[in-house]
Amino acid sequence: MTTITPTTKSSHRGTGTTATRVIGLLATVMCAWLVVFGLILSPADRDQGDAVRIMYVHVPSVWLAYLAFIVTAAGSAIHLFGRRHSLQADRVAGASAEIGVVFMGVTLVSGMLWGRITWGVYWQWDARLTTTALLFVSYIGYLAVRNLDGTREQLARRSAIVGLLAVLEIPLVHWSVKLWRSLHQEATVLGTDLDVSLDGLMLFSLFVGVVAFTLVFVWLLLHRARTMAVVDLAAQRRLDDALIARRREGGN
Amino acid sequence: MAVNEPNLQPREASNSARNRRRVLPMVVLALVFVAGGVIITQALSTAVDYYCNVDEVGLRSGCDEGRRLRLQGTVGEDSVVVTTSATLFDIEFNGAVVQVEYEGEPGGIFRECLPVVVHGVFDAQSSVFLGDRVEVKHSEEYVAVNDDRLSEAESAACTPAT
Numbered sequence: 325m326t327t328i329t330p331t332t333k334s335s336h337r338g339t340g341t342t343a344t345r346v347i348g349l350l351a352t353v354m355c356a357w358l359v360v361f362g363l364i365l366s367p368a369d370r371d372q373g374d375a376v377r378i379m380y381v382h383v384p385s386v387w388l389a390y391l392a393f394i395v396t397a398a399g400s401a402i403h404l405f406g407r408r409h410s411l412q413a414d415r416v417a418g419a420s421a422e423i424g425v426v427f428m429g430v431t432l433v434s435g436m437l438w439g440r441i442t443w444g445v446y447w448q449w450d451a452r453l454t455t456t457a458l459l460f461v462s463y464i465g466y467l468a469v470r471n472l473d474g475t476r477e478q479l480a481r482r483s484a485i486v487g488l489l490a491v492l493e494i495p496l497v498h499w500s501v502k503l504w505r506s507l508h509q510e511a512t513v514l515g516t517d518l519d520v521s522l523d524g525l526m527l528f529s530l531f532v533g534v535v536a537f538t539l540v541f542v543w544l545l546l547h548r549a550r551t552m553a554v555v556d557l558a559a560q561r562r563l564d565d566a567l568i569a570r571r572r573e574g575g576n
Numbered sequence: 577m578a579v580n581e582p583n584l585q586p587r588e589a590s591n592s593a594r595n596r597r598r599v600l601p602m603v604v605l606a607l608v609f610v611a612g613g614v615i616i617t618q619a620l621s622t623a624v625d626y627y628c629n630v631d632e633v634g635l636r637s638g639c640d641e642g643r644r645l646r647l648q649g650t651v652g653e654d655s656v657v658v659t660t661s662a663t664l665f666d667i668e669f670n671g672a673v674v675q676v677e678y679e680g681e682p683g684g685i686f687r688e689c690l691p692v693v694v695h696g697v698f699d700a701q702s703s704v705f706l707g708d709r710v711e712v713k714h715s716e717e718y719v720a721v722n723d724d725r726l727s728e729a730e731s732a733a734c735t736p737a738t
Contacts, residue, residue, distance in 0.1 A: 344693060350700045367720035367721055368720070369718050369719065369720070369721060370715065370719040371685055371690065371719075371722050372685060372718075373685075373721070376718060379718075385658040417699055419738055423726070427586055438589040440683075440684075440691075441684065441685070442663075442712060442714050443684045443686050443711045443712050443713070443714070444682060444683030444684030444685075444686065444710060445684075445709070445711055446681070447623075448620075448622075448711060449618045449619045449622035449623075450622070451619075454615060454616075454618075454619040455613050458612060458615055458616070459610050459614050461611045461615065462608075462612075464604065464608055465604075465605060465608035465609075465612075468600075468603075468712075469601070469605065470606060471600070471601035471604075472598075472601045472602070472605075473598045473601075492653045503670070505627040505648070506715055507693055507711055509713070509714050510716045511716065512716040512717070512718065518721040520710050521715075521716055521717040521718065522717075523718055523719060523720040525720070526718050526720065556664045559737075
């Protein structure tokens with residue numbers, strides 16, 4: 325079992341460090357930039373009008389959800405196949421999945437709002453939307469598996485297997501618009517032809533959104549992984565205390 | 577067991593909070609399986625309606641006039657007529673044209689020269705496509721409303737899809 329060494333600094337409170345504070349500050353600044361560029365400086369679209377501004381949240385959130393789930397898979401692989409079966413890697417995997425589910429939820433809600441304005445319907449059971457919904461539900465399942473009954477190591481091992489299987493859905497989601505006819509448009513930026521069909525200021529606003537959401541992701545990931553480490557430490561201490569209490573009961 | 581050895585047998589859980597923590601993930605997991613089943617079922621039942629381009633009607637397997645279809649094409653220029661009960665318009669694809677009658681007013685950003693997907697069936701007598709759902713399909717191209725290329729883009733937008 326991997327042990328967690330508590331910090332020797334008794335005055336250290338919370339999960340923040342200088343690095344997370346800098347990242348948090350940068351994330352706040354970039355989010356403010358995103359509001360300015362997304363709502364004020366970037367132009368309306370010829371066909372969609374102001375609904376195009378939803379893209380500056382929708383697209384970065386889905387990219388970050390993909391990234392989060394890939395980080396989950398990487399953490400799962402390190403835990404499962406690494407020699408030390410690192411619980412720290414498992415914590416990063418779990419924290420990343422939680423954030424990914426939030427980003428994927430934002431993707432679905434913002435997409436539905438955009439769809440109602442542009443397509444005329446909130447939802448359509450087409451390839452892209454269906455596979456995205458399945459991906460979202462899969463990672464809710466992953467989080468449920470993380471909370472099933474069992475030892476810490478059992479939970480880490482089970483969830484690592486689910487995390488490695490669920491990530492295989494991402495290519496299916498991304499290329500669903502190529503594989504099947506879909507109401508959803510094909511990729512504007514990450515298309516196979518590498519031709520970006522996006523106005524200059526729209527592209528820049530999208531870039532600001534991606535940077536802002538990436539910083540938010542990193543900030544949340546660091547804090548959440550550290551919070552999970554504290555929870556594991558507390559559980560380990562409870563176990564240690566219980567063993568000491570039992571030994572006292574036995575007179576040792 | 578020796579007298580001084582500690583009793584390391586697991587003790588009974590004393591509070592219901594722990595039981596709740598055990599049951600809740602199982603309930604969530606069961607709901608996940610149900611949700612996954614519903615999503616797949618819904619997607620498959622929608623996929624029963626073949627997704628056809630206008631020029632594929634009667635030619636491509638599954639795109640028969642006698643069945644329910646999802647028909648994709650571009651709304652023809654100057655073809656939209658709004659009556660008190662219906663919206664009439666043409667949809668075009670690769671030179672083929674189909675007349676559509678939709679009861680009501682299409683939502684979204686529906687207008688001429690934009691690609692749409694119409695759900696419905698062909699009227700056996702008139703060959704008009706009777707739509708019950710119209711979805712506007714947006715391309716992956718984003719053009720600023722005040723862009724210098726606007727006139728060029730507008731003329732391109734009216735080019736029927738191929």
